[in-house]
Amino acid sequence: MGKKVTKAIFPVAGMGTRFLPATKSVPKEIMTLVDRPLVQYAIDEARAAGIKEFIFVTSKGKGALEDYFDHSPVLEQELRRKGKTELLEILKATNMESGAIAYIRQHRALGLGHAVWCARRLIANEPFAVILPDDVIAAETPCLQQMVEAYEETGGNMVAAMEVPPEAASAYGVLDLEEDRGSIVKVKGMVEKPKPAEAPSNLAVIGRYILSPSILRNLNKMKEGAGGEIQLTDAIAQDIGTSNSVYGFRFRGQRFDCGSKAGFLQASVAFALARDDLRDDLSRYLRDIVQLDKAAE
Numbered sequence: 001m002g003k004k005v006t007k008a009i010f011p012v013a014g015m016g017t018r019f020l021p022a023t024k025s026v027p028k029e030i031m032t033l034v035d036r037p038l039v040q041y042a043i044d045e046a047r048a049a050g051i052k053e054f055i056f057v058t059s060k061g062k063g064a065l066e067d068y069f070d071h072s073p074v075l076e077q078e079l080r081r082k083g084k085t086e087l088l089e090i091l092k093a094t095n096m097e098s099g100a101i102a103y104i105r106q107h108r109a110l111g112l113g114h115a116v117w118c119a120r121r122l123i124a125n126e127p128f129a130v131i132l133p134d135d136v137i138a139a140e141t142p143c144l145q146q147m148v149e150a151y152e153e154t155g156g157n158m159v160a161a162m163e164v165p166p167e168a169a170s171a172y173g174v175l176d177l178e179e180d181r182g183s184i185v186k187v188k189g190m191v192e193k194p195k196p197a198e199a200p201s202n203l204a205v206i207g208r209y210i211l212s213p214s215i216l217r218n219l220n221k222m223k224e225g226a227g228g229e230i231q232l233t234d235a236i237a238q239d240i241g242t243s244n245s246v247y248g249f250r251f252r253g254q255r256f257d258c259g260s261k262a263g264f265l266q267a268s269v270a271f272a273l274a275r276d277d278l279r280d281d282l283s284r285y286l287r288d289i290v291q292l293d294k295a296a297e
């Protein structure tokens with residue numbers, strides 16, 4: 001039912017003020033979980049889902065992010081000369097095909113909906129994905145791939161969704177459920193950052209979307225929403241009740257909020273523990289500090 005999704009938008013224009021002073025000169029998306037930048041996780045997930053065109057919505061000061069995607073022939077040559085084939089492979093896996101990446105500038109920080117709208121001419125009349133690199137999802141089958149598979153059945157619009165503690169719901173877009181089918185839920189309403197008493201559920205939107213081009217038309221209206229910003233959530237909610245229904249997708253995997261320091265640190269530990277070369281040392285260290293902590297109690 002759903003058409004093939006080959007384009008993805010990565011909104012990366014945010015200033016990353018929560019990570020100051022680092023983000024004075026390093027775009028947040030280049031900050032690393034172990035040794036891979038946040039944006040590399042997002043790219044890998046998109047590729048696994050069949051995405052061929054990668055559209056970055058950037059802003060002033062994101063030069064290092066654009067440079068990251070340049071090929072590095074000199075470095076590759078050096079690694080080859082030294083016989084460091086493993087590193088060479090790691091490096092090569094980050095190379096992108098010529099013409100696969102586009103950068104669009106968002107000139108003013110008017111909100112996530114506005115950032116997505118900035119890419120409208122590159123999307124034209126096709127369904128597209130949106131990935132927020134701050135939301136890192138560890139999963140056996142990458143989250144967007146799970147969604148693409150579900151979307152083949154549903155068509156319409158699909159947002160990744162996850163149950164959050166009710167007191168945390170006001171930090172998210174929140175779904176109002178019409179029909180709960182388990183991993184797929186049909187949505188009859190969506191609210192961006194509801195007041196605690198007004199959240200319709202505790203099923204929150206996480207930063208993965210597959211959207212119909214109608215969302216870009218909805219965004220043309222540029223209506224301000226929560227926080228005075230143009231919200232993607234509102235533009236999606238406008239499609240409810242049209243032929244492009246809205247579905248939430250409960251993905252299988254663990255999501256880390258790398259937009260917060262605590263989430264970023266948790267993701268760093270989780271990804272390091274998943275690595276053969278780091279697991280033993282790190283888990284020994286973690287056990288030691290927990291024991292010290294207990295002894296001090």
Ligand code: G1P
Pocket residue numbers: 112132135171172173174192193204205206207231232233259
């Ligand atoms: C954005 C979206 C929100 C969503 C969240 C997921 O909010 O506007 O609907 O729940 O991402 O991380 P932000 O975290 O950018 O404020």
